[in-house]
Amino acid sequence: MSHSALYKDTDLVLSIESVTKSFDGFKAINDLNFYLGEGELRTIIGPNGAGKSTFMDLITGRTRPDSGTLTYHQSDGHDLDLTKLREYQINRLGISRKFQTPSIYQHHTVYENIVLSLSHDRSVLKSLFYKESVEDKEAIEEVLETVRLQDMRNDPAGLLSHGQKQWLEIGMLLAQKPRILLVDEPAAGMSDEETERTGELLLSLEGKHSIMVVEHDMEFIRQIARKVTVLHQGHVLKEGKFLEVANDPTVKEVYLGRQKHD
């Protein structure tokens, strides 16, 4: 690709250019251009139906674009065309997604859940016989500390609060050391205190992973906002700092105004 030298200089992990995706003739994603930097924490907002989920689906290979390019810039400087890869291959490259509903093993302890996520074999039974290496143990300790679940390590995951379950799942993904982490409405259903802690957690990941957070809660976005991307009708309407975006008349009209009416 002619641009790759430029991309390396600017330390991008992902370049999305002119991407369009239609469902039954309706453009859920319409000429989307988007760039994600190494280690950046990006928030994606937009009204219902703006195309946020489809956008995430395109990155993870769950959905294929009709046209346009999705380029993953590997740390060794080589570019990969994500549209040519299957979902599991994209995941193996280090692109992970945290869905809203946690998929943890309720009857296993917090610690075991992280061990399970570390093992490359997908079978639960085999994973339980998986013996962690010294490095694995260190990595697990680091994850437990990051998600602040050290004291709950021996508790069955099913006994955790809603917020703690969400953090555990983020921890399970972190144990796999993703380069890009996509997080879908992490604060949904959380108490104010849990929401704030989730914000602190995401902020602590900045610089270590490239993170994209899709979120609706404006207070939460204000807490974690660095660069904010506003999606509208499958296209980037505005990108910038929280206040720039929040005070933009067009954004207010399509997003904030509509939310007020809702």
Ligand SMILES: Nc1ncnc2c1ncn2[C@@H]1O[C@H](COP(=O)(O)OP(=O)(O)OP(=O)(O)O)[C@@H](O)[C@H]1O
């Ligand atoms: N598989 C599909 N088949 C048909 N239409 C779809 C499909 N997926 C999404 N759409 C349509 O594309 C548009 C964008 O949907 P998408 O779920 O990506 O938006 P969103 O921003 O995530 O919305 P929300 O905030 O409500 O979750 C919507 O109008 C939706 O109805």
